[in-house]
Amino acid sequence: MSFNTFGRVFRFTTWGESHGPALGAVVDGCPPGLALSEADIQPWLDKRRPGTSRFTTQRQEPDQVRILSGVFEGRTTGTPISLMIENVDQRSKDYSEVALAYRPGHADYTYDAKYGFRDYRGGGRSSARETAARVAAGGVARAVIPEVRIRAYVVELGGDAIDPAAFDADQIDANPFFCPDAGAAQRWEAIVDTARKNGSSVGAVVECVAEGVPVGWGAPLYAKLDSELAAAMMSINAVKGFEIGDGFGAARLSGEEDADAIRPGPDGAPQFLSNHSGGVLGGISSGQPVVVRVAFKPTSSILTPVETIDRNGEATEIRTKGRHDPCVGIRGAPVVEAMMALVLADQKLLHRAQNG
Numbered sequence: 492m493s494f495n496t497f498g499r500v501f502r503f504t505t506w507g508e509s510h511g512p513a514l515g516a517v518v519d520g521c522p523p524g525l526a527l528s529e530a531d532i533q534p535w536l537d538k539r540r541p542g543t544s545r546f547t548t549q550r551q552e553p554d555q556v557r558i559l560s561g562v563f564e565g566r567t568t569g570t571p572i573s574l575m576i577e578n579v580d581q582r583s584k585d586y587s588e589v590a591l592a593y594r595p596g597h598a599d600y601t602y603d604a605k606y607g608f609r610d611y612r613g614g615g616r617s618s619a620r621e622t623a624a625r626v627a628a629g630g631v632a633r634a635v636i637p638e639v640r641i642r643a644y645v646v647e648l649g650g651d652a653i654d655p656a657a658f659d660a661d662q663i664d665a666n667p668f669f670c671p672d673a674g675a676a677q678r679w680e681a682i683v684d685t686a687r688k689n690g691s692s693v694g695a696v697v698e699c700v701a702e703g704v705p706v707g708w709g710a711p712l713y714a715k716l717d718s719e720l721a722a723a724m725m726s727i728n729a730v731k732g733f734e735i736g737d738g739f740g741a742a743r744l745s746g747e748e749d750a751d752a753i754r755p756g757p758d759g760a761p762q763f764l765s766n767h768s769g770g771v772l773g774g775i776s777s778g779q780p781v782v783v784r785v786a787f788k789p790t791s792s793i794l795t796p797v798e799t800i801d802r803n804g805e806a807t808e809i810r811t812k813g814r815h816d817p818c819v820g821i822r823g824a825p826v827v828e829a830m831m832a833l834v835l836a837d838q839k840l841l842h843r844a845q846n847g
Contacts, residue, residue, distance in 0.1 A: 498837045499837055500840040501632065501836045501839075502518070502519045502520050502837075503516050503517065504519075505625060506624070507578075509612060509618030510578065510612035510615075511578060512578060513576060513577045514621065515575040516574045517571050518571065518574070518631045520840065521569065521572055521634075521635065522635065524569075525566060525634045525635065527558075527567050527631065528558070531633075532574070532630030535626050536630070538825040539826060546817065552578065552623075554576055556576055556630075557574070557575045557576075560572060574631075576624065576627060578620075589611045591801050592807050593802075594797075594809060597614060603802065617728070619729065621728070622728060622823075622826045625829050625830065626826060628833060629828065630829075632829070632832040632833045632835070632836035632837075635840070636835050636839055638703045639703045639704055640702045641699065641700070641828050641832055642660070642663070642700055643669065643824040644670065644697070644699075644824060645668050645670050645821060646671075646696050648668065648694075648696075648818060648821075649683070649818070651675065651679065651682060652696075653670065653672035653675040654674065654675065657673070658671045658672060659672070669821065669824040669825075683821075690793055690794025691793050691795050691817070692791075692815070692816070692817050693789050694820060695786075695818055696784055696787070696820070697823050698783070698785075699783050699831050700781070700782050701781040704776045704778070704780070705778060706775075706776055707776060708839060709774045709776055710774055710775065710841070711774050711775065714841065715773075715774025716775060717735045720781075720830075721735070723831075724827060724830055727823065727826055729790065729823070730786065730788075730823075732786030733784070733785055734784040735784075736769025738769075738784060750767075751763045760778070763779055770782060781831075783831070787819055790817065793810070793811060797809060
């Protein structure tokens with residue numbers, strides 16, 4: 492039992508490994524009659540695709556998605572939607588040392604301890620390559636929630652944060668870091684170049700905002716919108732932290748500072764004067780933008796020699812060859828967007844099932 496499925500009504504199951512012939516996802520619970528084609532999914536995969544700049548892994552994967560089932564004449568049929576992405580640029584020989592010793596910070600030791608056997612080629616199922624399938628599934632989810640606009644961007648890299656006053660949404664797609672601050676993006680070039688040349692890596696923080704989420708999605712207890720988002724984001728490779736709204740910063744506020752005061756709006760709807768809660772109150776969406784932040788640790792696969800043990804428990808050193816992201820958080824931004832879309836699509840259908 493390895494739990495490869497996520498979601499309650501809108502569910503997706505990912506399959507495949509980093510160096511297998513292909514990987515993909517099966518999406519179940521998608522309503523029928525929605526317009527969907529490969530062209531609707533591909534742009535999101537293109538944002539995550541490796542090898543697009545010197546700041547990401549140089550593995551060359553086109554990441555072309557194929558829809559194998561669940562769509563007829565350009566519309567969803569209500570049956571499982573099978574998505575497939577071929578792997579075309581594997582170099583398994585780069586992982587010969589990984590077969591004998593464990594990479595610190597990676598899943599090598601825990602996989603071996605749990606199963607007694609592992610696919611060491613790129614980490615197998617534990618590879619971030621699996622997230623391509625999530626992004627494809629997220630493309631389907633977006634068809635379920637056309638009223639919602641989702642945008643993720645990197646707000647911190649290698650300990651260097653953006654200037655909120657310099658935030659420019661037009662900059663997010665204008666640089667290879669998904670960075671909304673042009674000045675920070677220039678600084679980050681040097682940070683990532685230095686890490687890459689030193690055979691090391693750096694971490695990053697990704698912020699994601701979902702606008703247009705109506706009031707009422709979520710549940711008071713065990714399907715809280717924020718707890719579902721936390722589970723989704725923490726399931727992404729290399730993620731070690733999650734915040735919603737002010738997150739840990741809320742612990743440093745007073746009650747009156749943290750309260751999102753409400754006034755009558757001009758259209759009769761409530762008007763919030765702040766959004767410290769990140770768009771979720773008591774596990775249910777408030778109608779405000781849903782705002783989360785996700786912390787990615789530095790990539791574990793590095794060329795710098797690190798102390799470890801081999802499969803026999805003997806002391807050794809390992810340096811991971813191959814092509815790896817010097818900052819996995821950069822390409823993590825499209826994955827965070829996808830997981831946001833997948834959770835919101837599920838919550839929309841859950842809400843509809845209970846409230847009609």
